Amino acid sequence: MNEALTVPPSMDGRDQSNLRGDPITGERYFSREFAQKEWDNLWTKIWHIAGRLADIPEAGDFVVHNFMKESVICVRQDDGSVRAFYNSCAHRGMRMVQGMSSVNSIACPYHGWRYGLDGVLQHAQDAEEDFPQGNPCGKLKLKELRCDSWGGFVWYTMAEDGPGLHEFLDPMPQLYRNYPMDTAVRVAWYRIALNANWKFVTDNFSESYHTRTAHPQVPPWIDQDVDSARHEMWPNGHGRTVQPMRPSLSDRPKEGGNAMFEAILRQWDIDPERYASYEEFALQGWKDLKAAKSRLWKDKGYLHYQNMDEEEITDSPHTVIFPNVTISFLPDNLVFFRSEPHPHDPEKCYFDLWCMAFPVDGQETVDSIMAGPKPLREAEECEHRDFDDGRGIPELAGQIVYQDMELAEGMQAGMHSQGYSDAYLAAQETRVRFFHEVLNDWLEGRRP
Numbered sequence: 001m002n003e004a005l006t007v008p009p010s011m012d013g014r015d016q017s018n019l020r021g022d023p024i025t026g027e028r029y030f031s032r033e034f035a036q037k038e039w040d041n042l043w044t045k046i047w048h049i050a051g052r053l054a055d056i057p058e059a060g061d062f063v064v065h066n067f068m069k070e071s072v073i074c075v076r077q078d079d080g081s082v083r084a085f086y087n088s089c090a091h092r093g094m095r096m097v098q099g100m101s102s103v104n105s106i107a108c109p110y111h112g113w114r115y116g117l118d119g120v121l122q123h124a125q126d127a128e129e130d131f132p133q134g135n136p137c138g139k140l141k142l143k144e145l146r147c148d149s150w151g152g153f154v155w156y157t158m159a160e161d162g163p164g165l166h167e168f169l170d171p172m173p174q175l176y177r178n179y180p181m182d183t184a185v186r187v188a189w190y191r192i193a194l195n196a197n198w199k200f201v202t203d204n205f206s207e208s209y210h211t212r213t214a215h216p217q218v219p220p221w222i223d224q225d226v227d228s229a230r231h232e233m234w235p236n237g238h239g240r241t242v243q244p245m246r247p248s249l250s251d252r253p254k255e256g257g258n259a260m261f262e263a264i265l266r267q268w269d270i271d272p273e274r275y276a277s278y279e280e281f282a283l284q285g286w287k288d289l290k291a292a293k294s295r296l297w298k299d300k301g302y303l304h305y306q307n308m309d310e311e312e313i314t315d316s317p318h319t320v321i322f323p324n325v326t327i328s329f330l331p332d333n334l335v336f337f338r339s340e341p342h343p344h345d346p347e348k349c350y351f352d353l354w355c356m357a358f359p360v361d362g363q364e365t366v367d368s369i370m371a372g373p374k375p376l377r378e379a380e381e382c383e384h385r386d387f388d389d390g391r392g393i394p395e396l397a398g399q400i401v402y403q404d405m406e407l408a409e410g411m412q413a414g415m416h417s418q419g420y421s422d423a424y425l426a427a428q429e430t431r432v433r434f435f436h437e438v439l440n441d442w443l444e445g446r447r448p
Helices: 032-045 165-169 199-205 261-269 279-296 310-314 400-414 427-441
Strands: 047-052 063-068 070-076 082-086 101-102 121-123 146-149 152-158 187-194 230-233 239-245 315-323 325-327 334-340 347-356 366-367 373-377 384-385
Touching: 032 261, 032 334, 032 427, 047 063, 047 070, 047 165, 070 334, 082 152, 101 279, 146 165, 152 165, 187 373, 187 400, 199 315, 199 325, 199 400, 199 427, 230 427, 261 279, 279 310, 310 315, 315 347
Parallel strands: 187 384
Antiparallel strands: 047 152, 063 070, 063 101, 070 082, 082 146, 146 152, 187 347, 230 239, 239 315, 315 325, 325 334, 334 347, 366 373
């Protein structure tokens, strides 16, 4: 096997002997001193996602990523590469552009300084006659950051040295090499303000123990029973839960039957009435689905299945990329989640939800899983909302991600309680503590 494609062995994400036992104390969710340590030792060192390559297809196209008090421009170059620069004019620091657009040059709205796509200053008012230190044009540049891409995403890091992107992400590029991630269409695009620390989101997506309580609509189509899923984690903090996309045998629909899984089987020419029991319907039906998808994907227009294996076309590896990105890899969808800290208040964060779908021949609408039915086309702009007890995103009510956000403020409040001192975790929540231990390593200068 090609060494570049070899996936290093994972640690058992249910084995608590892989933990040191670092306590998950409340102040790490609200302390300003702790948040400052995160800025100094984590956020300025890791790789961040600025946007998607699909956002900037042509030379001059750019996307701006604002993170806490920093702002970064990622711009497509004439040679097709992407470069990243701090969004700060070399004259007096003015932020120059916002959002996404396309330009021939990057212009400062304050004094009119203009930079090429390569960051080099092209024009300044009175450049030749009024600068005692000499003409700044061709000499001054926007400060550049390291920039790279993976998975159809544009990434950058504020660290001038340290691991490259693929080393930082290891083993994600190898694990997900079969998914044509760059072809996925972003059909829903939200940025939601939450009254909770950013770590609530990573904690939440590092376990499925809450699913039975918080997401009763999930067990009929994803089996998250305690012994059904495979839990994996790697020393650098990344981890995943590989969940069979079949009905749970523990949480059966109260009304009997299972319309959701029945419809999935019929879609792939499998008669759900052929099974003699619910157990056979769930377990053998799942195996029959694997075989049918492997046989019929091309005829039915599911061309993104071409290089995917049986697990990938029927299951859901729900994946956390340390420290703050989660991607649900579903057979026909990618769901991207990200939490980013508020620039001033550690008890607030921004929650990003990007629902992406792989195009299927003849399909005009898709079920985006987290945001409901959507036209199969790129969302034109980001929806900026305040959660506001759900009032800010009424169209997402009842969706899985909405149910998660409903829990955020109560969890944040509980971190202040004298009744809480540390988490008492089930084995299937091992990755929650492991995340905090890897975070501690970064904050204390012991990067994995």
